[in-house]
Amino acid sequence: MEYLILIAVLVVAGLIVGGFLLLRPGRTRPRPPAEEPTEERRGGATVADEAEGTAPTLERAPPTEAPAPPPTVEIEKPPPGAGRLVRLRARLARSQNAFGKTLLGLLSRETLDDDAWEEIEDTLITADMGAAVAAQVTDELRTRVQVLGTRDAAEVRALLKEELVKQIGPDLDRSLDTGPHGGRPAVLMVVGVNGTGKTTTCGKLARVLVGDGRTVLLGAADTFRAAAADQLETWGTRVGAQVVRKDEGADPASVAFDAVKQGIDTKVDAVIVDTAGRLHTKTGLMDELGKVKRVVEKQAQVDEVLLVLDATTGQNGMQQARVFAEVVNVTGVVLTKLDGTAKGGIVVQVQRELGVPVKLVGLGEGPDDLAPFEPEAFVDAILGD
Template identity: 70%
Template sequence: MAPVSTETVIWIVVAVVAVLAVALIVGVVLARRRRISLTDQQEAPKAAGYQAGGAIAFAPAEHPVAERTEVDGQPGVGDDAAVPRDSVKRPLVDVVIPDEVVITPEPGSERVEDEPALDDIEPTSGRLERLRGRLSRSRSTFGTGLLGLLGAGDLDEDSWTEVEDTLLLADLGAATTMEIVEKLRADIVSRGVRSSEDARALLREVLVEKLRPELDRSVRALPHAGGKPAVALVVGVNGVGKTTTTGKLARVLVADGRTVLLGAADTFRAAAADQLQTWGSRVGADTVRGPENGDPASVAFEAVKRGIELGVDTVLIDTAGRLHTKTGLMDELGKVKRVVEKQSEVDEVLLVLDATTGQNGLTQARVFAEVVAITGIVLTKLDGTAKGGIVFQVQRELGVPVKLVGLGEGADDLAPFEPGAFVDALLG
């Protein structure tokens, strides 16, 4: 290989230096243009931020924007993803904001707090007359059975035995049945009864007499002279409908113009207090309740205390159902009454009986009467039995009047008991 001459080496060095010089000049020019472009981007929003009068609406950042590193065309941190980065920026404008914005609602659009709607309650007078159709089962026994026998003319011994059986099946009891039969036999002869109309009139008279219409059947619900409310305890065994009866009784009293407060002393059944409160809210009556499984006597005491403070006419206290055979529970019921009497007299102790239980209901009634001195009977479910004669027997056994009867599940199906209307419903 021939040696390279010195002249050739010099030209190679000059060419390399020239290329490097050109590359350096090009790099400087490009760098300068890039700095100018970045400066223009910073100055543009600054210039747009100044408005007439020199007020500043937008201030640029104190430090220059650093080199962006995101992928070209994608939004960076702080960019609006919905607006392309190369779109024209809108300048800020002054907006006049009022000191206070007043919104005037359209007429009729004002929001009013909802108040619980109170029920319309049927009048209590004449309820038994209106509900007479509910006694159709008992009517088949008295109206069809007895009137058919008595209106047939002269009765022989077999016919009178059939009359006795009819009355016994209707749960009038042996003693009441014998008294009624003896009265009928004597009066039919003395009055010369021959027609079915005469027989009906005689039977009505005898039955009404046995119901003792002279008894006071009003529920004592007027406050005492010292301003203390009347207090009524509602008692009975499990499942007879005490809570429902208490709620319906509140409706009866409110319909008669009384103010009522309810005491939920059945603390052992979880839904009892809620159920009673619902009944009260429908007629505008407050309800005093305690903790679940709490002391019933304490709840009853607080209910009467609250009733005195509010000045209501009547405090109705719903007690827990208890078997008459459980001595401890019956003693607890006596305690409830004694605690209440420390503040106010107990005017009524209403025993709720299920009319469909028949003779078993009488056994319950005797035990309750021994513990808390029953003042009145409420017979529920009378529409569901053919044994309407339980009314006669329970009054005879306890010596206290039937004051109310339940003839259906409706809110106003609790009716004050009226002997005449009841017998008329039985006879049809």
Template identity: 70%
Template sequence: MDTVELIIGLLVVIALAGVGAVVGLVRPRRRRGSLPPRPGARAATGPGEDPLPGVGDDAEVPRDSPSRAVDVLDLPEGPLVERPAPALGRLVRLRERLSRSNSALGQGLLALLSRDTLDEATWEEVEETLLLADVGFGPTTEIVDALRERVKVLGTREPALLREMLREELLRAVGTDVDRTLRTTRHADRPAVIMVVGVNGTGKTTTVGKLARVLVAEDKDVVLGAADTFRAAAAEQLATWGDRVGVPTVRSDKDGADPASVAFDAVKQGIDDEVDVVIVDTAGRLQNKVGLMDELGKVKRVVERHGPVDEVLLVLDATTGQNGLRQAAVFSEVVDVTGIVLTKLDGTAKGGIVVAVQRSLDVPVKLIGLGEGPDDLAPFDPEAFVDALLS
């Protein structure tokens, strides 16, 4: 038994020696912060700080040092407010678009007048071209008679001279001595008030929104009144236009609310906020003329408790031609229209509607719409318009 115990004891000793050797070969891993400093490196100045690598004062910040936080910018709450393009020069910018859509009028007339022989048949074609462009019978007769007389007296076929004569006659028909100024100047104690009327579908509410952009571009403070309470989407649409340029919209919480009450509240807010202009959008239903008269007449009377309405703008769709003239006649009986807004003028070859509507209502065209863009509403410039027709 002694021999067996001795052998077992020797095996235990050998085993323990082997374990110790293995343990001696395996060293514990050091933490990054416990590495010994490199020669010439600065020592850590406080507990938990790592020494900077490098030499002396030229040492660089290690890559694993805490990163600098990104600065957080304070963004404005709510939707971003746009800055509309200046209204000045818009018609010049859009002249090419206008000339493309109305080439049938200007270029057609120039082609007829440039023929070698201006016989009776040619003059009838000139007359027909003007009538098809919705110039109207009266103005057409005046233009043709004047051109015939001038061509007869001068006896010329020179294209440049014929073009100048046509330009002068068209300008005379359109009118260059008419006051087309929008009355948007604030009064001493209240804002200027603009009522916008017209049949639904002509772009009336959109025109109100675009007009607000024109005025904001002129640094005017504006309030919108959503008095078209019978069309559910009208107030929402108008508010969206206003929000884009930072203009408040007065509206009713209930569909079918009294339009006159909404218009009154809009002007009152304009007075309280001391704004420059209040624009009131009105309903454009034409089921019967009596109902329209009653509604618009009431809106105008209620608004005028604050003071006279400065502008009543009638919005007409230029593509409707003579039908638009009939609509204009109805509205002119209801309210005292002071200016015309012709929309969709770029989508028709009937630019002569400018002449016809002015002649029938004895009211000037003050604004024209030349596209779907938010800044495609421009002050009407007779010379730029006629030049676009003849370009």
């Protein structure tokens, strides 16, 4: 009995000592070694993450794309001005040929009586040559034909050409002053009523000068027509010409002044100032046009004042021309739309009325359809071969 009690006491003591040893501070249950991560990281997410569809914890910022460069506008190289009217002769001939054929047909008749000469004079009048000029041309031709007694077609054509060229004025100075002088650029003001093609003429003239090797600056002083400055800037971009413009409604004289100033600073050869199209009946607007010229002349001489006339307007165009000539001292005329319904005689009439030469003619809608006026080439185109 005592033996059994001793065994029980020993067992209990052993359990107590074992528990004490197990719970002693500083001893921890051993943990299995941590596994090295083997998943491949991709942009902050593991392959397992991607497989399970979980969002990555670290995202790499997408590469910043460089902005697309602005589209480059190819600068055009216009053809030189020399010989342009000759190159456009066929187009001019198509619109004026009826006039030439009628005259040549009348002059080639076997009998030229009073009725025939009256018909010749009427033909000249319908060609917008004006009654006084038509009568003078008819009298000159009548005298020469009677004296020479000729009816040969070639001789009649030569006589008619000589008379028409004489009326147009082959000795008039039709050159444009477009070169710099005294350290300053040439300044050209372009004036005229709305609808004559004034702004387009500025752009085409810039092309003519660039084609001749000049550097050009365009001044958008037509601030009353919303599209005028945009239109002018488009022309300038195409040929590489500078453009000075301001907001719509700005003072036109201020724009013209700044354009000339920039032209002086950048040493361009020529400054072309586009002015607002003005009705010749509005005295206030005409006075403002005179102001633009005076303001420009505070820093540079105005070398050319080019009046743009629609060749189809006839007598109304002449009335406009006279008023403009009184305000700004026009130095030359640009006849536009001469390839349409216009009659070639308008050239003679304009020069007679204004006392200034036609220097440029517009023969179509193309960018290179503005040509320096050449009397002989013009008459040849009218009369045909």
